[in-house]
Amino acid sequence: MIYNPDMETMNRADMEKLQLERLKRIVRYCYDNVKLYHDRFDSIGLDPDKFKTLSDIQYIPPTTKEDLKNNYPFGMFAVPKKEIVRIHASSGTTGKPTVVGYTRNDLNMWSEIMARLCVAAGATEEDVAQIAFGYGLFTGALGLHYGLERLGAMVVPTSSGNTEKNLMLMKDFGVTLLIATPTYALYMGELAKELGYKKEDFKLRIGMFGSEGCTVEMRSKIEEVLGLFATDNYGMSELIGPGVSGECIYREGLHIAEDHFLIEILDSNTLEEKPEGEAGEVVVTTLTKECIPLLRYRTRDISRMNKQPCKCGRTSARMDKIMGRSDDMLIVKGVNVFPSQIESVLLPIEQIGNNYMIYVTKEGYSDALEVKVELIDASLLTKYSELENLTRHIRGKLRATLGIDAKVNLVEPKSIEQFTGKAKRVVDLRNK
Amino acid sequence: MAIKQLSIFVENKPGRLAEITNALSQKNIDIRALSIADTTDFGILRLIVDNPAQAESILKEDGFTVSQTDVIAIGLVDRPGQLAKALSVLQNAGVGVEYMYAFVSREDGTAAVIFRVENSALAEANLAKEGFEILSKEDVCKL
Numbered sequence: 349m350i351y352n353p354d355m356e357t358m359n360r361a362d363m364e365k366l367q368l369e370r371l372k373r374i375v376r377y378c379y380d381n382v383k384l385y386h387d388r389f390d391s392i393g394l395d396p397d398k399f400k401t402l403s404d405i406q407y408i409p410p411t412t413k414e415d416l417k418n419n420y421p422f423g424m425f426a427v428p429k430k431e432i433v434r435i436h437a438s439s440g441t442t443g444k445p446t447v448v449g450y451t452r453n454d455l456n457m458w459s460e461i462m463a464r465l466c467v468a469a470g471a472t473e474e475d476v477a478q479i480a481f482g483y484g485l486f487t488g489a490l491g492l493h494y495g496l497e498r499l500g501a502m503v504v505p506t507s508s509g510n511t512e513k514n515l516m517l518m519k520d521f522g523v524t525l526l527i528a529t530p531t532y533a534l535y536m537g538e539l540a541k542e543l544g545y546k547k548e549d550f551k552l553r554i555g556m557f558g559s560e561g562c563t564v565e566m567r568s569k570i571e572e573v574l575g576l577f578a579t580d581n582y583g584m585s586e587l588i589g590p591g592v593s594g595e596c597i598y599r600e601g602l603h604i605a606e607d608h609f610l611i612e613i614l615d616s617n618t619l620e621e622k623p624e625g626e627a628g629e630v631v632v633t634t635l636t637k638e639c640i641p642l643l644r645y646r647t648r649d650i651s652r653m654n655k656q657p658c659k660c661g662r663t664s665a666r667m668d669k670i671m672g673r674s675d676d677m678l679i680v681k682g683v684n685v686f687p688s689q690i691e692s693v694l695l696p697i698e699q700i701g702n703n704y705m706i707y708v709t710k711e712g713y714s715d716a717l718e719v720k721v722e723l724i725d726a727s728l729l730t731k732y733s734e735l736e737n738l739t740r741h742i743r744g745k746l747r748a749t750l751g752i753d754a755k756v757n758l759v760e761p762k763s764i765e766q767f768t769g770k771a772k773r774v775v776d777l778r779n780k
Numbered sequence: 781m782a783i784k785q786l787s788i789f790v791e792n793k794p795g796r797l798a799e800i801t802n803a804l805s806q807k808n809i810d811i812r813a814l815s816i817a818d819t820t821d822f823g824i825l826r827l828i829v830d831n832p833a834q835a836e837s838i839l840k841e842d843g844f845t846v847s848q849t850d851v852i853a854i855g856l857v858d859r860p861g862q863l864a865k866a867l868s869v870l871q872n873a874g875v876g877v878e879y880m881y882a883f884v885s886r887e888d889g890t891a892a893v894i895f896r897v898e899n900s901a902l903a904e905a906n907l908a909k910e911g912f913e914i915l916s917k918e919d920v921c922k923l
Contacts, residue, residue, distance in 0.1 A: 726847035729787035729824055730896075731878060732817055757821050760791050762843045 351467040351499070352460070355607045356662045360655065363663070364402060367610050370635035372399050375408070378641050381426035384415060385643065405610070410619065410631060410644040413446065416586060421447040424640050432639055437485040438585045445485070448585050449639040455494065457636055458588050461605040462495020465594035466525075468603055468660070469579040470554050473500030477525040480514055480532060481559065482769050483507045487589025488559045492527045495591065501525065508532055508768040515540050524553040530562040530570060530578075531771040534702050537573025547575035556581060558590050560770045561670050563688050565695040569702060580669055586645060587632055593667055598659050601666030608636050611667065612644070613653045616674055627652045627671060648674040678774065680708055680715045683752050687774050690719060690754075693745045699725035699738055703764040708776045715778065717754040719746065722761045782850035782900040783917045784832040788825040789845040792818060800825065803842050809835045812920050813894060815881035826881070828853075828894060830921045852900050853920050855913040856891045858884055863893060866912055873906040875899055892920065 350356050358366070378385040379396035388409055389396055398404070416424055421444075425432070433452050437445035450458070471477070477496045481489035483505060496503050504521055506514050508528065515536060517523070526533060533555055540550075555570060555578040562570075567578045581594030582602050592609050593602035604611055613628040614621055622628035630647045634640075652668040672686035679685070687706055694704050701722035709716045721742065728734040739756040746754045790796050797816075804811065813828040829835045832848055839846045856862040863882070870877060875897050882893040892915060897903045904914050 723789050723845050726787070726789070726845045729789055729845065729847045730849045732824060735789075735822075735824070758789070759822070760789060760843065761845055763791065 349467050349472070350661060351464040355605075356464060356603070356664055358607075358663060360663065363606055366607060367635060368399075368402050370607075371402065371405065371610060371633065372397075374633070374635055374637075374641055375399055375643065377426065378643055382424055382641070384411075384419060384424060402610070405612070405633065405644065406621070408643050410646050411642050412646050413586070413648075416446045417444065420444050422449070424642075425449050426641055427451055427639050434490075435485070436487045436490070436585055436589065446586055448487075451638040454588070454637055454639050457608060458491060458591055459494040459498040461588075461591040461608060462491055463498040464605065465581055465591055465603075466492075466495050466499050466501070466556065468594055468596040468662070469556050469581070470577065470597050471496070471499060471501060471525055471556075475501040475525040475553070476504060476521055476523045476551075477501045477527060478504040478506055478514070478518055478521070478523040480506055480508050480526065480528040480536070482509070486559075486769075487583070487585045488529075489527075491583070491589035491591055492556065496525075511536055511539050511768075512543065515543065515545060518552070519545065519549050522551045524551050526552055526555045526574070526576065528555070528557060529559050529767075529770060530557045530566050531560065531767050532769070533557055533570045533578075534566070534573065535766055535768070537570060538702070541573065550575065552576040555579065556594075558582065558594075561672070561688050563692045563695070564669075565692045569695055582649075582667070582670060584647060584649075586640075586642065587634060587647075588637065592632065596658060596660040596662065600658065601654050601668055603658065603662050603664045603666050606664050608634065610635055611653065611665070613651065613667075624653055624655060627668075629674060630667065630670075650674060676774065678706075678708055678717075678776065680717045681752050683750065685717070685750050685752070689749050690746065691773075693749050694719070694721060694742070697721075697742060697745075699723065699728060700742070700758075701761055701764075703766065704773060705764055706774045708774070708778055710778045717750075717752060718757060719754050720757045720759050720764060722764055723758040724761050782852055782904075783828065783915070783920060784848045785851045785894065785896070786825075786827045786829060786832055786835055786839070787847050787849050788827070788839060790816070790823050790825050792821055792823060797825070799842075800839065800844070803838055804829065804835055807834065807838055809838070810921070813881065813883045813892070815879070815894075817879070826879075828920055849896065850900050851894050851896045852904055852907075853892055853894050853915040854907055855915050855919065856893060858889045858891045862891070865910075866893065866907060869906050869910045869912070870895075870897065870903055873902060875903045875906070 432449040434450040437447045483489040555576045558581040579595040583590040583592040593604040610633040612631045616629045630649045650671045655665045657663045705720040707718040742756045810830040815826045878896040880895045884891045
């Protein structure tokens with residue numbers, strides 16, 4: 349099923365024509381309505397009416413999270429307050445959050461692209477959809493909420509937390525579609541097992557997981573414990589929230605809502621465009637947003653693009669699962685380390701739990717990487733050497749994947765914090 | 781007649797041993813013998829208790845990684861040379877000792893030694909043949 353065949357199966361030439369029209373309009377709109385863009389264009393003598401091809405976008409200086417921070421809270425808004433009907437904000441862990449606003453048309457567009465994405469993942473109006481994302485300023489919950497309502501599914505807005513009740517309702521209401529962060533979904537599955545639920549107690553069919561990265565290993569674990577088909581979707585509050593792209597049932601990349609978002613894959617250092625298929629930073633231009641239009645927004649996320657049509661019939665360009673956020677990337681002993689690489693090593697190891705923490709410290713002048721994992725296999729306690737073998741095994745696998753040595757620390761079960769929203773698994777203790 | 785020992789994974793942080801022993805004492809579990817091997821980060825606590833099955837479920841409920849391990853226990857007269865003799869028996873039988881610990885009963889002057897060996901049955905047969913007293917679970921609880 350395709351929710352909006354006109355847009356999702358449009359041939360490339362027509363799509364690019366549509367994107368160019370919209371790009372021209374949004375550039376002019378930004379210049380006229382957002383001071384930052386007006387000043388920036390003037391300072392480099394860029395004429396907002398001289399855009400002839402899509403590749404002319406390269407002349408626009410990129411927008412960064414700093415720009416949003418410097419204009420906190422409403423400085424980047426292109427419309428007067430009376431036209432704004434909703435505010436959201438990023439989960440920003442330190443300092444002020446990044447604030448975004450929505451006009452009625454923005455909410456409309458958001459609901460539309462979310463509905464597309466839900467259908468792509470296999471959802472229908474028959475589904476009972478439980479949203480176990482935290483409701484509030486966070487875009488995840490309300491984004492899915494509006495999209496699923498648009499589609500006509502039965503929405504159960506439980507929010508995250510109070511997991512026992514979440515599970516009870518999941519069973520009693522016959523929930524078929526689960527929305528959560530991958531970390532929380534996995535926790536729900538584990539707790540369900542502990543509480544004595546069986547997979548047959550639930551009618552779960554599909555999981556739509558997002559707001560944090562999800563490795564294929566993590567996805568398999570979730571599918572195993574919950575007995576559903578898990579899909580990944582992508583977005584960020586600055587751009588709209590979830591809905592920018594998402595997987596169809598073939599899971600060969602995330603279909604981009606190209607009529608609303610123009611995505612470039614650029615080299616993070618030179619800002620030059622990467623050839624199709626090569627990994628680089630995802631840079632997004634919103635083509636239709638009214639309240640907070642962004643030109644060439646640097647997401648810091650690393651991915652690849654594929655413009656070939658998909659088996660599902662959609663012609664939209666697809667991006668790979670996010671390989672890492674360049675902000676999340678750790679440089680340890682001069683080596684680039686993505687937490688997702690560590691996760692893909694740890695999750696398949698059966699003797700340890702699914703929760704882990706990563707610590708980076710300074711030992712003398714050198715960096716040290718330490719990984720904490722929970723020991724759950726009691727049969728290893730017979731012999732001390734079995735525990736040593738386990739840590740040696742994990743260490744060896746980490747070294748093979750990361751190229752550097754990591755200390756592996758076994759800790760007691762449930763001693764690592766259980767996250768219900770975005771997991772924060774990296775603690776960098778250098779420079780402290 | 782192997783007896784059951786509890787093996788518990790314990791992180792090296794203050795208060796963990798107190799928590800384990802408190803949890804057991806609240807349910808009236810009597811600890812007969814214990815040993816702990818530790819590294820800088822974690823250790824394995826080994827306990828001989830009067831009701832290992834119950835103790836295991838209590839600790840599991842409290843979230844500990846815990847398992848039961850077969851060990852053998854022998855009674856020795858508390859006199860120089862007795863342990864050495866027992867160990868030679870095992871050596872001659874080709875049975876390797878993974879770890880061991882001992883405790884002494886003040887009342888009757890005997891010592892009990894707990895062995896974890898590769899082959900409990902073979903170890904017991906050889907020790908019994910040489911006249912060593914193999915202790916049952918009940919014997920250990922009475923000490």
